[in-house]
Amino acid sequence: MRKGFRLIYTSTVYMLTEFRRYCTLQRDQTPLASLLVYLKRKGGWAQLNQIWKDLGPSSGGLFWNQTTLINKLDKLERLEIILIERRVLPSSRSEEKKKTNTFCRLNPTSPLAPHIYSMLKIYKGEEDKYSSELTEKPLDLLNSLVGSDDKEDPVIELELEASLDLLSEIFKVERDEAKKMVKERMARKGLLRDSER
Numbered sequence: 001m002r003k004g005f006r007l008i009y010t011s012t013v014y015m016l017t018e019f020r021r022y023c024t025l026q027r028d029q030t031p032l033a034s035l036l037v038y039l040k041r042k043g044g045w046a047q048l049n050q051i052w053k054d055l056g057p058s059s060g061g062l063f064w065n066q067t068t069l070i071n072k073l074d075k076l077e078r079l080e081i082i083l084i085e086r087r088v089l090p091s092s093r094s095e096e097k098k099k100t101n102t103f104c105r106l107n108p109t110s111p112l113a114p115h116i117y118s119m120l121k122i123y124k125g126e127e128d129k130y131s132s133e134l135t136e137k138p139l140d141l142l143n144s145l146v147g148s149d150d151k152e153d154p155v156i157e158l159e160l161e162a163s164l165d166l167l168s169e170i171f172k173v174e175r176d177e178a179k180k181m182v183k184e185r186m187a188r189k190g191l192l193r194d195s196e197r
Contacts, residue, residue, distance in 0.1 A: 008094070012111060015079050016078060022075060023139040031055075031062040032072055033119050033138035039082060039106040040116040048073075048102040073104055081110045115145045 023197050026032055038055060039046060049167045052069060055061035075084040085103045106113055119138035135141055167178040 006192070011080075015081070016143075017112065019079055019081065020143050022079070023143060026139065029137055029139040030134055031068070033134050033142070034062050035072060035076075036081075036106070036112070036116050036142075037119060037134070039104060040113070044104070045085065045103040045105045048104065051104065078105075080107055082110055102144050106115055111146055112142065118142060118145050 006151050023032070035051075035055065036166070038051065048070075051073075052063070052066055053059060054061050055069065056066070057064055073082065073084065077084045083105050086100050087103060089101050090098055117135055119142050120132040121135050122130055124130050158193070164175055164178050164182070167173075167181065168175050171178065171181070175182070
């Protein structure tokens with residue numbers, strides 16, 4: 001059981017590290033951030049043709065060629081931030097002909113998913129209408145928020161619990177004593193504030 005938790009934790013850490021690395025390669029953070037917000041707003045499956053129509057040049061979107069959009073979607077799928085599904089559907093011109101359509105959606109289990117809207121700032125416009133726009137450096141903000149939630153991550157909590165059990169076994173002490181040992185070591189290293197001791 002512990003091995004399974006460790007694998008999930010390692011996979012999540014790897015994904016977040018790779019996503020941060022990918023973000024640093026973005027000269028302009030806006031297209032990738034806009035794509036994530038778009039998929040979050042859709043809430044479900046969005047067809048690639050529709051994504052291109054909404055985010056491409058014909059509607060004043062940020063993607064000027066379809067290859068760039070597809071490359072970003074492929075990368076996000078590899079990082080398990082989005083899910084991609086290919087479906088064979090009848091052609092709109094002829095029901096006898098079938099063609100493959102690509103659908104994308106935000107992966108609801110991704111640690112990024114709950115924080116996507118944090119990249120938006122809301123403001124009140126004319127006639128008390130509310131609008132939103134991306135913050136400055138939206139991906140940096142997203143990454144900082146996802147990183148700050150590590151202490152509350154249930155997988156990490158399970159890892160800590162398993163570690164305490166392991167320490168108890170190794171040193172043949174009660175669990176409370178193992179916890180005290182960890183705190184003392186952290187205090188010596190200056191990792192605890194006075195209020196946490």
